[in-house]
Amino acid sequence: MSFKTDYKAVAGLGSAKDGTGHFISQRLTAIALMPLGVLFLIPFMKALGSDHEAVLATYQNPFHALIAIGFFIVGFRHLRLGLQVVIEDYVHAERPRMIYMILNALAWRGFAVAGAFAVAKIALTA
Amino acid sequence: MADTGQPNRPLSPHLSVYRNDIGMMMSIVHRLTGVGMAVTGMLLVWWFLAAAISPGYFLFVDGLLTSWVGTLVLLVSLWAFWYHFFNGVRHLRWDLVKGLGIGESNRSGLYALVLSVLLPVFCIYMTL
Numbered sequence: 001m002s003f004k005t006d007y008k009a010v011a012g013l014g015s016a017k018d019g020t021g022h023f024i025s026q027r028l029t030a031i032a033l034m035p036l037g038v039l040f041l042i043p044f045m046k047a048l049g050s051d052h053e054a055v056l057a058t059y060q061n062p063f064h065a066l067i068a069i070g071f072f073i074v075g076f077r078h079l080r081l082g083l084q085v086v087i088e089d090y091v092h093a094e095r096p097r098m099i100y101m102i103l104n105a106l107a108w109r110g111f112a113v114a115g116a117f118a119v120a121k122i123a124l125t126a
Numbered sequence: 127m128a129d130t131g132q133p134n135r136p137l138s139p140h141l142s143v144y145r146n147d148i149g150m151m152m153s154i155v156h157r158l159t160g161v162g163m164a165v166t167g168m169l170l171v172w173w174f175l176a177a178a179i180s181p182g183y184f185l186f187v188d189g190l191l192t193s194w195v196g197t198l199v200l201l202v203s204l205w206a207f208w209y210h211f212f213n214g215v216r217h218l219r220w221d222l223v224k225g226l227g228i229g230e231s232n233r234s235g236l237y238a239l240v241l242s243v244l245l246p247v248f249c250i251y252m253t254l
Contacts, residue, residue, distance in 0.1 A: 027218065027221065030214050030217075030218060031218070034214075034215075037207065037211065041204075041207070041249060042249070042252060042253060045204075045249060045250075046253045048188070048191065048192065048200075049191075049192040052177065052184045052185065055177050055184065055188075056177065059177070072170075075167065076167060079160070079163065079164055082161075083160075083161065083164060086157065086160075086161060111167065111171050114171050114175060115170065115171040115174055117178075118171065118174035118175040118177065119174055119178075121178040122177055122178050125178075
């Protein structure tokens with residue numbers, strides 16, 4: 001049997017039902033993005049506009065590939081959480097709000113997978 | 127009969143009563159740069175997918191991103207990144223209950239604004 005009281009099940013969760021999870025995740029991803037963002041930016045800016053071979057060579061370097069994959073996963077999580085707040089703030093009608101929230105939740109996870117896949121394919125295709 | 131219509135109450139947050147200041151401007155721009163980088167994020171995924179798919183398709187997408195419109199979009203994105211970066215640092219400091227005074231908050235805002243212009247220039251200098 002469980003010794004948890006009913007109170008314990010709801011304590012600290014607040015009206016959004018997930019407590020401080022959003023807040024903490026937004027900050028942790030922000031901190032992670034400081035090194036990830038800078039380390040992604042420099043090789044990307046060098047690769048942008050260069051020929052296909054050079055771009056493949058850049059991301060066949062495992063360090064650049066790992067940074068780029070990390071940047072997509074963490075960056076799009078941060079982006080999804082931020083956009084969720086924007087939707088919560090500005091979209092008040094029930095149905096569009098629901099639709100935007102669902103699209104937001106699905107799309108950025110999808111983009112993260114797509115970005116990570118693209119980098120991995122380049123990195124693992126010799 | 128009771129009046130069942132919407133009562134004519136004032137609406138929060140009373141935007142018109144605020145004086146424009148750097149704190150307000152920095153906050154609005156933080157959100158704008160965040161939302162704007164959503165577009166940049168999708169462009170980045172497109173560019174990487176193109177590189178993974180074929181040389182021809184890469185040439186097309188890379189050409190779009192380095193056209194004058196693409197360059198403009200990416201230059202604004204680069205500034206947006208650094209703006210959001212430094213203003214984000216301000217937010218993280220505030221979360222640690224540091225730098226919350228009016229004077230120091232205005233000052234850190236100004237620093238963030240200046241750095242957000244300098245760093246893109248530095249990045250371009252580093253990678254050209």
